[in-house]
Amino acid sequence: MLDLSKPQRQSKVGIVVLFFKHLRKAVNFIFYFFILKYSTNSGMIFLWAAIAAIVILTLVYSILVYRKFLFYVEDDQFVIDKGLFKREKISVPFERIQSVHIDQNIIQRALQVVGLKIDTAGSSTKEMEIAALPDAYARSIQEFLIDKKNLEDSENQIENIESEFEERPKLSSKPMVELSFLDVLKVGLTENHLKTSFALFALINGYFWQNQDFFSNFFIDYIEEGQEVWISKWLLILPLLLITLLLISIVSSVILSVLKYYGLQFMVSSKEVQKISGLLKRTEYQIPIDKIQFLKYSSNPLRKLFGLKTVVIKQASSKASSDKQSLMMPGCKEFQLEAILNELFPELKLSSLITFKANPYLKVQMALLFAVLPSIVIGLLGFVEPDFLILSILWLLIGLPFSYQYASKMYLDLNSEAMCLRKGWLFPKTEILKYYKLQSVALRQNVFQKRRNIAHLDFYTAAGSLRMWQLDAEIAVELYNYMLYKIENSDKNWM
Amino acid sequence: MISDSKIKFDNPTIEMSSLPQLEDVDFQKLEKDYLWLRVTFISILFLIVACSSLIIGVSSNLDWWQPLIIVTVIFSLIYMVEWKGFKIKGYAIRQYDVSFKSGLLFFSMTSVPFNRVQHTEVSQSPLARLFDLGEVKVFTAGGASSDITISGLKVEEAHRLKDHITKLSSKYA
Structure with missing residues (x-):
């Protein structure tokens, strides 16, 4: 039986999940040590020592974060108690819970745990996220919170009291939208590559200028040697650069598309719409039907060729512009869109x-x-x-x-x-x-x-x-x- | 009357022309003092800009009055827009909604139904305090540009209006 009245810790393997999460942020530091090493000509040992120190610090930090992370239920509120340097107690009343998501990235998958995320209505953007829980346990928490929330909602609205006794609706067994692997590839291929490659160009440019000294040290020989060639041939080099970026963009779009949309399924029940997708990280995302504000579908010249449309379902949110608050499905076919519109x-x-x-x-x-x-x-x-x-x-x-x-x-x-x-x-x-x-x-x-x-x-x-x-x-x-x-x-x- | 309407639905449960129309007569003008408040505000700005333009005029190799002329022309335009624009500003409280309109060059009219009001607020700037004026802000869930600010009300009137809107909108909460 689910008992959340006492403070709970997440799974022990949560340390590993947190470690990798923090390590990803720490990698940036390693890069700067890398630059420091080359710009000061210090030895290899210095670099290895720095990396080791960062890894150990991250591990210790992750263990402490894990130890200090507690969640429980108190007075009709879900509470997360966390923080190493700054203690934080985030509590959300049941009725303010908007939705509860479960997702799984590759590390969580390897360790057989899932992450739990709670979205709240209202302007507080505090993160309510539990990094590692056993799948069944996470689902029971999800069910518990949503039941509690529906109970609160129906207590506020007397006319809805019947719905309290309804079971949580089963999602329709047949998904309304289902993408095959081929569909996912098409989605990746038909991304707006011009936009992506310009964004990539801007990113590379920014990174280059930020670390200009480092790069110019690296390339100085080539640049000095070929200065005239560079300037006279820029007309040739620029298109080449753009084509390269375009290729990179196409390849990365396809990879990203497979990672994000592999096995995408979209289902509609009487209470909510749900999307499940992702190759390494299976993400479940649901929006209660009542919270849907509007629907948008769009296309581009390439996608028109394949008859594909991107459907976005927008939900009520304090951060209207944020993409996280909407459910996006690229690669819907005409009949699938038709079915969604008929339903919603x-x-x-x-x-x-x-x-x-x-x-x-x-x-x-x-x-x-x-x-x-x-x-x-x-x-x-x-x-x-x-x-x-x-x-x-x-x-x-x-x-x-x-x-x-x-x-x-x-x-x-x-x-x-x-x-x-x-x-x-x-x-x-x-x-x-x-x-x-x-x-x-x-x-x-x-x-x-x-x-x-x-x-x-x-x-x-x-x-x-x-x-x-x-x-x-x-x-x-x-x-x-x-x-x-x-x-x-x-x-x-x-x- | 029915033929007046350009829009005809297949299943008309209501006639378009029988719908309540938001018309000019529904709108109430703002307090005249609000115009003076705006004029005072612009005059303070004018004073600051004029002084700095004088300094520029004297210190550069232009004649001292040249920048001042440009500034004066710009500000007389601003005064004129404010003057003419004041007549356009107005608010309307109807049975089910509250509306505000304004803008001489960029006219806009926004209506918020009472069953969509999130909360209301009375606020008063330091300058408005001198004129005993306040404003009522009506917030919706639709983001900043969908909210209404009814400015140019006497403070008591602003509080009365806020209570009125709160009372009408709380029926739906």
């Missing part, structure tokens, strides 16, 4: 959708912002360096059709209960929202829009805000009033 947004099928298009002025606005203005700025640089004039014209020629296409693909579909915002050309995305999930609505109109009688409509939810650009003002006002009416007349709880 039956409102969309309730009646036919009416479609509104953004006012044509959006094209002018987008063209000005993303094609004409940047082109003028680049053109001005042309006074300094004539090459920029060509770039300026090039930008304009490419930018105009892009912004035109983007602006002509902005739609708002809606019926009496829910709405879809569709936008984007190469990277189309669709956001789906039920009116009663809205927190507030805003209408925005600047002087230019006032002259043309158009306005933006902003929709605020507990998981972030959405915007419909450049609606005709009469329609915007009517929708504004309608949505307020729908929020005010809904007795459904938004979470």
